[in-house]
């Protein structure tokens with residue numbers, strides 16, 4: 001008996017060692033998957049648990065969110081593949097030309113499944129647990145055979161902060177029995193909703209820019225692997241059938257025939273399962289592949305098959321228009337099916353998938369599809385901007401260097417908008433189109449993005465030289481690139497001992513960060529509204545003048561605070577022994593105003609665009625690093641505005657916050673010296689209101705001229721056939737294009753800028769020149785359009801309009817920014833406008 005018991009025990013141990021007793025998510029969690037939303041820490045527990053039970057599953061933490069939640073993946077494959085992972089991984093990097101040499105091991109495919117990038121599309125993470133379990137479960141024969149030649153990486157949640165915001169909320173408000181009525185509280189999330197991350201960014205717009213820590217850490221990890229397939233799991237409106245690839249037009253011209261074909265192969269396999277179950281779906285509509293910063297396009301431009309899968313949102317259960325109740329368990333079943341079907345197709349098409357992946361990169365280095373063979377960024381650009389560019393190239397693993405050939409070339413100038421002769425010099429940054437990241441180079445740098453149709457989901461222009469404000473060129477000539485990195489002038493600490501004043505230039509965002517730092521340290525300073533010369537040196541507008549006088553309270557610490565801050569931000573610092581200028585205004589003059597550290601209130605909450613608010617919040621905390629007070633619109637009435645110098649109104653509608661009485665109080669605060677920063681739709685608060693100069697059109701005549709359609713055009717528009725209804729309003733559309741603004745850089749809002757600036761325009765709202773204020777950034781004419789999709793009427797309507805302006809109201813001011821320079825935090829060259837508005841305009 002005893003012996004039998006021992007044999008039994010050994011048998012039991014052996015079985016459990018092989019994971020036959022692997023707990024399902026239901027068993028592990030203690031409730032049935034789909035009956036409630038699982039908090040992130042429990043999901044991570046389950047992923048750790050499965051990896052600890054099975055030797056063919058590994059767990060990896062690749063980062064942490066802003067709210068300190070772990071970012072994790074599990075890898076599941078056959079035991080042999082897991083044991084051999086390092087070889088598989090490096091073989092793959094060799095295929096992608098990111099490592100020297102040729103692959104020598106077995107051909108193993110890599111499928112990467114990313115769940116829940118949008119936090120409130122929350123069925124995805126539940127599905128991730130089921131998918132992991134079914135792939136890992138040792139007695140699942142199908143999975144086992146697929147994993148013979150396939151490694152699956154599962155990221156259960158790309159956006160844990162957003163998802164926990166959603167799941168904590170719904171677990172609090174949902175009844176014991178889910179209520180399917182769409183009007184029930186459990187279907188209506190409070191502001192800001194769970195979709196975005198901590199800083200309220202949409203992480204599915206951030207893949208290329210990597211402004212958010214989740215994206216940055218994930219992309220670092222991604223580049224150590226370079227999967228062959230990447231799937232991004234989403235949710236859409238509750239009444240929509242399931243969506244899977246093939247994607248919709250416009251599809252970027254860089255997407256290869258094979259990528260299109262394999263999307264189709266995978267899509268047909270999903271369709272087979274959906275048909276078997278009688279589930280509806282659609283393909284080839286809505287979700288296009290153009291903007292390079294999505295979870296489908298970015299992998300696509302990196303040699304993978306990138307796909308978006310969209311399931312109708314169920315919450316726990318919801319009534320659809322067809323009268324059915326869609327349950328969370330249904331939603332899980334759908335996402336689970338497409339996930340598994342994807343792995344199946346990867347396994348079945350293993351050989352071709354890997355060969356095509358390899359030839360993608362062979363072509364990239366030897367014969368890229370590229371009109372422009374080389375991009376040249378002049379070394380004469382501001383070193384701060386060049387450093388930003390290098391950082392951006394590095395996070396995307398784009399190679400660059402110096403030109404080996406120094407000679408004049410003919411090239412398209414982004415700044416001039418025409419082909420010019422330019423000489424390539426030693427310290428220029430040169431980016432060749434012949435490199436592993438050839439497609440990314442084209443997608444990010446080409447002056448015009450080709451869109452097969454104009455009906456797209458997102459912005460249509462983003463060329464890096466415009467985004468960073470760089471003097472750069474695109475040439476059809478192939479220049480050879482050598483490895484050396486260009487070097488720039490180091491910052492100079494050109495200061496005497498105990499000078500009368502330190503002087504710091506105002507040219508880039510780095511200067512604004514330096515200013516924020518010394519203001520926080522209690523330094524008092526002035527700035528110059530005019531150009532001047534002192535101690536033999538010339539200085540521009542906005543120069544920070546940090547006099548010893550006024551900082552006596554800091555004693556000897558004064559010098560060290562200023563110098564340390566300059567060193568910290570890599571600033572050049574000059575000094576002068578005298579405040580008596582050679583030309584311009586003396587430091588005691590009214591033209592050299594005292595710069596009071598602004599006390600800033602930023603509005604958030606109902607009515608405010610959560611994205612717009614988040615962009616401002618992120619900018620203040622993570623870029624400028626200057627304190628703000630964030631106030632809910634509901635509480636604005638209780639605020640003593642005298643405690644603030646600047647009120648920031650991100651895009652939004654403030655009608656319910658500012659009733660007539662509240663508006664009166666706000667108005668009188670402005671008149672007595674307050675500054676308002678009104679961004680995009682927030683400008684409507686002041687439109688046509690007494691005391692403010694903001695109007696759409698200066699006169700009826702201007703309105704007529706802007707909207708002037710010929711009789712033929714009117715007739716053609718009226719007679720649009722129903723079948724072409726999608727194109728009816730095309731001529732007034734503006735989904736995101738680049739326009740050239742003329743900048744008045746003598747105004748404080750324009751300090752540090754050239755006399756022009758390329759703006760990313762996401763809306764077609766137009767505003768007349770301010771008759772009594774300052775028009776700092778304007779669209780002069782229809783010819784100011786540079787690139788991207790913009791309808792003819794939209795272009796015409798925007799001619800002679802104000803984009804950035806300052807309305808002087810009593811002793812105060814309203815700064816209007818019709819385009820948001822902080823959009824997705826990637827439009828680097830716009831950020832100084834916001835610093836100018838905060839620090840200079842209201843002084």
Ligand SMILES: [Zn+2]
Pocket residue numbers: 118121233234235
């Ligand atoms: Zn989504």
